[in-house]
Amino acid sequence: MSEYPDEFDTHTGNWKHSKLLDQCIGEKSKIKLLILDVDGVLTDGTKVYTQEHQPVYKRFRCKDFTAIKRFIAAGVKVIMLSGDNWNSEMARQRNIPFYCTRGSDLGLDKSVYLKHLEAQYNVKRENMAFVGDDYFDLSMFKTLFWTFAPSDSPRIIRQNCLYLLKSKGGQGVVQELYDFLVGKGIVENATEEAVAELDKKEASSAAMK
Numbered sequence: 001m002s003e004y005p006d007e008f009d010t011h012t013g014n015w016k017h018s019k020l021l022d023q024c025i026g027e028k029s030k031i032k033l034l035i036l037d038v039d040g041v042l043t044d045g046t047k048v049y050t051q052e053h054q055p056v057y058k059r060f061r062c063k064d065f066t067a068i069k070r071f072i073a074a075g076v077k078v079i080m081l082s083g084d085n086w087n088s089e090m091a092r093q094r095n096i097p098f099y100c101t102r103g104s105d106l107g108l109d110k111s112v113y114l115k116h117l118e119a120q121y122n123v124k125r126e127n128m129a130f131v132g133d134d135y136f137d138l139s140m141f142k143t144l145f146w147t148f149a150p151s152d153s154p155r156i157i158r159q160n161c162l163y164l165l166k167s168k169g170g171q172g173v174v175q176e177l178y179d180f181l182v183g184k185g186i187v188e189n190a191t192e193e194a195v196a197e198l199d200k201k202e203a204s205s206a207a208m209k
């Protein structure tokens, strides 16, 4: 995303790339792969640790998981790209492919995964969307067009996202994104039947409600 937004929102005090976004209205199927950061997007970024520094507690919103199903039912593949491998079990329970960006041979730059994702999902970069909230996500914001951020992201992320969401991290970010993209005609609205079918396939469906 360019660093030159075209509109200043006096309510939020942030710049928006609204004209650019409006040019894409109605161009359905433009987004084929939605890449979600987890901490600070699906959660508010809070982690509760044991004394041994093992994270034990995070808070997620059911509405966001439903919104993920609605994206998938609408034909948008959804994956998670996170620096915290703690999230992998959550993703597995939800049938969402998970990629951990940190390891002994891995750096913090999430955009190095794009080449791999292009091949794995047969999706070009211009058809990928990303939601992230923190400084280490910046390369994704600078590389991809469809980029979104929670409203409590740092200034540099707010300046580089295509569209700044009103929700803070952990407060319905994915739900708002789904409603926004469907409202703009960029993503098709999923049918209730298709969403319900996905819900049935979720390994933890009964246990987590």
Ligand SMILES: [Mg+2]
Residues within 6 Å of the ligand: 037, 038, 039, 040, 041, 132, 133, 134
């Ligand atoms: Mg994050």
